[in-house]
Amino acid sequence: MSSQSNSQLMAQAREVIPGGVNSPVRAFGPVGIEPRFIDRAAGSHIWDVEGKEYIDYVGSWGPLIHGHAYPPVVEAVRQAAGRGTSFGAPTAAEVELAQLVCERVASVQMVRLVNSGTEATMTAVRLARAFTGRSRIIKFTGGYHGHADTFLVKAGSGAATLGTPTSPGIPREVVADTLTAEFNNLEAVGRLFKIHSAQIAAVIVEPVCGNAGVIPPADGFLQGLRDLTAQHAAVLIFDEVMTGFRLGPSGAQGLFGINPDLTTFGKIIGGGLPIGAVGGAAEIMKQLAPVGPVYQAGTLSGNPIAVAAGLATLRALNEEVYTKLESLASRLENGFKNNLAKLSLPFQFQRVGSMACLFFTEQPVGNYAQASSSDTERFAVYFRAMLEQGIYLPPSQFEAFFISAAHTLEDIDRTVDANFAALQADG
Numbered sequence: 001m002s003s004q005s006n007s008q009l010m011a012q013a014r015e016v017i018p019g020g021v022n023s024p025v026r027a028f029g030p031v032g033i034e035p036r037f038i039d040r041a042a043g044s045h046i047w048d049v050e051g052k053e054y055i056d057y058v059g060s061w062g063p064l065i066h067g068h069a070y071p072p073v074v075e076a077v078r079q080a081a082g083r084g085t086s087f088g089a090p091t092a093a094e095v096e097l098a099q100l101v102c103e104r105v106a107s108v109q110m111v112r113l114v115n116s117g118t119e120a121t122m123t124a125v126r127l128a129r130a131f132t133g134r135s136r137i138i139k140f141t142g143g144y145h146g147h148a149d150t151f152l153v154k155a156g157s158g159a160a161t162l163g164t165p166t167s168p169g170i171p172r173e174v175v176a177d178t179l180t181a182e183f184n185n186l187e188a189v190g191r192l193f194k195i196h197s198a199q200i201a202a203v204i205v206e207p208v209c210g211n212a213g214v215i216p217p218a219d220g221f222l223q224g225l226r227d228l229t230a231q232h233a234a235v236l237i238f239d240e241v242m243t244g245f246r247l248g249p250s251g252a253q254g255l256f257g258i259n260p261d262l263t264t265f266g267k268i269i270g271g272g273l274p275i276g277a278v279g280g281a282a283e284i285m286k287q288l289a290p291v292g293p294v295y296q297a298g299t300l301s302g303n304p305i306a307v308a309a310g311l312a313t314l315r316a317l318n319e320e321v322y323t324k325l326e327s328l329a330s331r332l333e334n335g336f337k338n339n340l341a342k343l344s345l346p347f348q349f350q351r352v353g354s355m356a357c358l359f360f361t362e363q364p365v366g367n368y369a370q371a372s373s374s375d376t377e378r379f380a381v382y383f384r385a386m387l388e389q390g391i392y393l394p395p396s397q398f399e400a401f402f403i404s405a406a407h408t409l410e411d412i413d414r415t416v417d418a419n420f421a422a423l424q425a426d427g
């Protein structure tokens with residue numbers, strides 16, 4: 001516990017860090033209160049600097065599928081650190097992690113490790129542009145692929161939260177090469193291919209949109225993207241930074257049975273340490289330097305500590321864990337939906353596996369336009385009421401929350417009870 005309060009720390013933080021945070025989504029802006037400074041965490045719980053305890057559904061925005069301070073990860077990090085934190089040279093563990101990803105994800109024949117999801121998606125698009133000799137990409141409104149210029153066009157997550165989907169500072173030429181369509185609107189994608197076909201290098205998609213709240217793919221949508229990209233010799237990129245190894249041993253592509261050409265990973269494969277990866281067909285991946293002409297590099301790419309944490313995390317992901325995640329998540333879904341029914345509230349609970357969200361809108365949400373019809377003020381009231389009751393949710397309507405294997409039945413039942421009260425809050 002710190003001797004300083006959340007507010008005291010936030011005042012100091014604002015003096016030396018823009019907005020007091022190192023990532024905008026942490027600023028709690030949309031929910032109208034100051035963020036909690038977290039002092040420590042274990043399993044499914046976190047404690048702020050004032051000693052207040054919360055059941056955590058952010059899980060560091062997805063990486064902590066086994067919960068906080070998961071002993072095998074802590075031990076792996078401790079051991080790796082004792083042998084040196086970084087060498088800037090190849091290590092056996094990086095080979096093991098790449099082999100493990102290739103074994104579990106059928107579409108991945110080769111992997112390049114990087115340091116964040118943003119680096120992974122940047123690299124995937126550069127590869128696709130080099131492989132096809134084309135420059136345009138299609139992304140989806142509300143899709144978030146990190147903060148590279150190319151992607152900050154009608155982006156989701158923090159960009160949507162801040163209400164500035166297209167950020168200043170992006171050269172006009174970049175915007176011209178980024179085409180957008182509504183998620184789940186296959187006709188719109190078909191029309192873009194009709195107009196720009198010979199110039200489209202790739203379609204990049206979150207197979208389950210997790211940065212506009214949680215929006216599942218409509219039946220046939222992902223297969224339609226696979227067909228269109230094959231027909232036009234464009235690269236299909238699944239951005240599985242969030243869904244990779246969360247929605248099953250082969251992520252969303254395993255769940256929906258689609259093989260993309262490239263996949264980006266992050267979050268879970270680092271177990272809470274900085275990591276990202278791009279993987280896919282060897283034919284495309286072999287364009288990467290030093291074997292191919294497409295340059296990409298990173299001082300700490302594949303560093304021993306992140307790789308050790310990632311290996312410990314992935315090795316512990318077995319069928320039993322996914323079964324437990326599904327059982328906990330469906331218990332929470334049933335509880336939330338029963339509460340909505342009891343209170344005759346029309347809000348939409350949407351879930352895929354252990355990622356979910358509650359949209360404060362009356363209509364089912366199939367795209368970002370429908371997501372943005374949500375009452376974000378009502379969400380803010382609900383968020384504050386949940387936080388007051390010790391439930392820590394992502395501080396934005398346009399995010400997913402996550403259940404981990406460390407959550408307990410008691411956590412879930414306490415959360416359902418808190419949800420019942422928070423849905424009736426008005427302050």
Ligand code: KE4
Pocket residue numbers: 023024025026061115116117118119121144145146147157158206210211239240241242266267276399
């Ligand atoms: P990072 O560069 O933040 O490691 O990954 C970017 C990224 C790429 N693709 C998807 C599908 C992602 O969800 C993300 C990052 N997700 C956000 C949360 N919605 C990270 C939280 C933050 O920005 O602080």
